[in-house]
Amino acid sequence: MARKDKSTKEPGRLKQMWQVFQMTRRYDNRALAYIIGGFALPVVIGVLVSIFFSDGNVFTMVLWILAGVLAGVLIALIILGRRAERAAYSQIEGQPGAVGAVLRSSLKRSWRGSEMPIAVNGKTQDAVYRAVGRGGVVLISEGPKSRTSRMSDEERRKVGRVLPNVPVTVITVGPDPDSVPLHRIPRTLAKIKPSLTKPEVLAISNRLQSLENPMPIPKGIDPMKVRAQRSR
Numbered sequence: 473m474a475r476k477d478k479s480t481k482e483p484g485r486l487k488q489m490w491q492v493f494q495m496t497r498r499y500d501n502r503a504l505a506y507i508i509g510g511f512a513l514p515v516v517i518g519v520l521v522s523i524f525f526s527d528g529n530v531f532t533m534v535l536w537i538l539a540g541v542l543a544g545v546l547i548a549l550i551i552l553g554r555r556a557e558r559a560a561y562s563q564i565e566g567q568p569g570a571v572g573a574v575l576r577s578s579l580k581r582s583w584r585g586s587e588m589p590i591a592v593n594g595k596t597q598d599a600v601y602r603a604v605g606r607g608g609v610v611l612i613s614e615g616p617k618s619r620t621s622r623m624s625d626e627e628r629r630k631v632g633r634v635l636p637n638v639p640v641t642v643i644t645v646g647p648d649p650d651s652v653p654l655h656r657i658p659r660t661l662a663k664i665k666p667s668l669t670k671p672e673v674l675a676i677s678n679r680l681q682s683l684e685n686p687m688p689i690p691k692g693i694d695p696m697k698v699r700a701q702r703s704r
Contacts, residue, residue: 489549492556499559503552510551514543561655568597570654571614571645575601578658582606582670584677589614590684591623600627604677607664608639612657616646634683638676639667 496503518540522533557578564570572587579585585603592599598615600623611627613620624642631640641664644651652660668676 489552493552496552496556496559499562500555503555503559506551506555507548511544511548514547515540518543558655565654566647568599568614571599571601571612571657574654574657575603575612579603580658580662582673583661584673591627593619593623598623600624602627602680603661604673604680605661605664606666606668606670606673607661608641608667609635609676609680610641610643610661610664613642613644614646617644617648617651620644620646631680634679635676 493507515537518536518538521540522536526532526536561570561574564573569587572589575585576587583603583605585601589599590602593615596615596619598613598620600620601612601614603610603612609631611624611631613624624644628640628642631638643657643660645654645657
C-alpha cells in the first residue's frame with residue numbers, strides 16, 4: 473500500500489517546473505529566447521568580472537563565475553514564472569470570468585478583490601468586477617466598452633453615493649485597442665497612486681461588501697443550461 477501511495481503522489485518540483493516550461497514554450501514562442509538570455513547575461517558578466525578583477529586568483533574567479541551562474545538561474549526562473557503566467561492567461565483571455573481568475577490568483581496583498589463580479593449582463597455575459605486597494609476603488613469591466621460602459625458608470629455612481637471621498641478608477645479588459653490585457657491587470661493596479669491607508673482599505677472593502685446582496689448559484693448547476701420546469 474505504501475508503494476502505491478508513493479506512485480500516486482504529485483510530481484516533484486523539477487518535474488513540475490519542466491511541465492510548466494513545456495506548457496509555456498507551447499503557447500509562447502519567445503519564452504525560450506527570454507529564458508536563455510536571462511540565464512546567459514549574468515553568466516557572461518560573472519566571467520568577465522572574474523577575468524578583469526580577480527588578479528589571477530583562481531578561487532576568486534570561481535566565486536565570480538558561480539555567482540553569475542546562480543544569478544542566471546534565479547533570473548531564468550523569474551522569467552519562466554512570468555511568461556508561464558502570461559501563457560496561462562492567454563488561454564482564458566476573452567472568456568467570461570477571466571478577470572475573476574486574475575483577481576483570485578494574482579492580486580498583491582495590498583489589493584482586495586473577488587472572483588465574483590458585482591454586475592453581469594445575462595445576455596452577453598459582460599461583467600464588472602471590483603478591487604479595493606491603497607489606490608482606491610477600481611472597477612474592471614470585462615467585455616467591449618460599447619457594452620460595458622453603462623454598467624461601469626452605474627457601479628461608479630453607486631460607489632460615489634456610499635464613499636464620496638474615495639477615488640474610483642475604471643479600467644476595461646476586452647477587444648478594444650486601448651483595453652488592458654488580461655495579464656497586465658496586476659501591474660495596472662500597482663501603478664495607481666496610493667491614496668488610502670491599509671486600515672482604510674479594509675474598512676472600505678467591508679463597507680462595500682456589506683451593501684451587496686448576492687444571490688449564490690447552487691454548486692453543480694450551470695445557469696446557462698437551466699431550463700424552466702414544464703407545468704403538468
